[in-house]
Amino acid sequence: MAFDIEKALVSIPERSLKVDEIKATGAKDIENFISMGVADMSFKPPTIVLDALSNEIQQGFFGYYGGLSNYKASLRTWMKRMHSWEPNSEWIHTAHGLVAAIGTALRAYTNKGDGIILFSPVYHSFRKIITANERKIVECPMIINDGRYYLDFDLLESMLTGREKMIIFCSPHNPGGRIWSIDEQRELAYFCNRNKLILIVDEIHNDLIYPNLNHVTFPLVADGFFEEFILMTSTTKTFNIAGGLMGNVIIPSARLRKKFAKANMATGESPNRFGMIMGERAMDEGQLWLKSLMEYIEENRNLFDKEINSIPRVRSMRLEATYLAWVDFSALEKEESSIMKKLIVDAKIIAKPGSSFGLGGNKFVRFNLATSRSIIEEAIERIKLVFNK
Numbered sequence: 001m002a003f004d005i006e007k008a009l010v011s012i013p014e015r016s017l018k019v020d021e022i023k024a025t026g027a028k029d030i031e032n033f034i035s036m037g038v039a040d041m042s043f044k045p046p047t048i049v050l051d052a053l054s055n056e057i058q059q060g061f062f063g064y065y066g067g068l069s070n071y072k073a074s075l076r077t078w079m080k081r082m083h084s085w086e087p088n089s090e091w092i093h094t095a096h097g098l099v100a101a102i103g104t105a106l107r108a109y110t111n112k113g114d115g116i117i118l119f120s121p122v123y124h125s126f127r128k129i130i131t132a133n134e135r136k137i138v139e140c141p142m143i144i145n146d147g148r149y150y151l152d153f154d155l156l157e158s159m160l161t162g163r164e165k166m167i168i169f170c171s172p173h174n175p176g177g178r179i180w181s182i183d184e185q186r187e188l189a190y191f192c193n194r195n196k197l198i199l200i201v202d203e204i205h206n207d208l209i210y211p212n213l214n215h216v217t218f219p220l221v222a223d224g225f226f227e228e229f230i231l232m233t234s235t236t237k238t239f240n241i242a243g244g245l246m247g248n249v250i251i252p253s254a255r256l257r258k259k260f261a262k263a264n265m266a267t268g269e270s271p272n273r274f275g276m277i278m279g280e281r282a283m284d285e286g287q288l289w290l291k292s293l294m295e296y297i298e299e300n301r302n303l304f305d306k307e308i309n310s311i312p313r314v315r316s317m318r319l320e321a322t323y324l325a326w327v328d329f330s331a332l333e334k335e336e337s338s339i340m341k342k343l344i345v346d347a348k349i350i351a352k353p354g355s356s357f358g359l360g361g362n363k364f365v366r367f368n369l370a371t372s373r374s375i376i377e378e379a380i381e382r383i384k385l386v387f388n389k
């Protein structure tokens, strides 16, 4: 069964980060802007998820959440079906979003001043949560070869001072949409093993894989030789329910699990009822919707790449996963601020400046492609008009 993703287009409401970002420009004509910054989609989640929430509203019970064992069963089945790996029930913790969970992990396993390694450019909130917890960001810039990112283990080895305690790894990678191979992930596991580093593997984008490509979940790679990792996953990106603030923290190691449980207790968190209910329903029945979604976004990506790459000296990186296009404007403009000014003032497009993703991001721009084809076409036209001059 194919779902008509185009029909699920939703108008962006006042109470959204998307609208806040447009307002922050100071522009009066906010209705003329195209929002391609925040990483959530402009599509409604699957109808079954909307129905699950409507049911809750009809029932009128908005009290504390219970039923975690059902949720865990759905997650185990989803992981097995989608990623060929099934976590044990007791390995699963839930959190109020993955950024919050990373903060908890930082406090569980590291101390103030410890070095936390990132392969940059990478998702900007990693930097924020590390800094907010008074740990030190250690950035290891990735290499671009033939338009793809690669991890630079030689450089990382040379950077180690003995004060680094953890790596936060984004798989598939945001930005750039890179799917990491088994060999690359294995090398990372060996690296962490050798250097006594705890590895956080953030797989929030692991379901957003383009047709005919395959992402391998980290536990399958590490099986049998490396246990010092935490896998983080979520339904929130996959099914566009990020406002439900929830996520999964999967910890096979009993030692790490105990420490995380203690730190998690200190946050006082308990599951968000509405996020959990939406997530469970989505995992039970959302697989075909997700297939239609990725087929739709694949066409957006193909169109966007073809047209953007026709602008002289501008290059869109080939995405293997995620709906977040990553465009290199560095050969075109001297300053990132002038790229962003042209996008905001002339094209009326909100996108994420590359420098916010750390080293190597400067003069790239990230564009969210999870919207209708006609909006993508309009955005392409505006970008071409501004940068083709």
Ligand SMILES: Cc1ncc(COP(=O)(O)O)c(C=O)c1O
Binding pocket: 039, 096, 097, 098, 099, 100, 123, 170, 174, 202, 204, 205, 234, 236, 242, 245, 246, 247
């Ligand atoms: C790699 C990565 N991790 C985490 C998040 C946010 O997770 P959450 O909303 O669960 O805190 C994002 C959002 O874009 C992301 O790209």
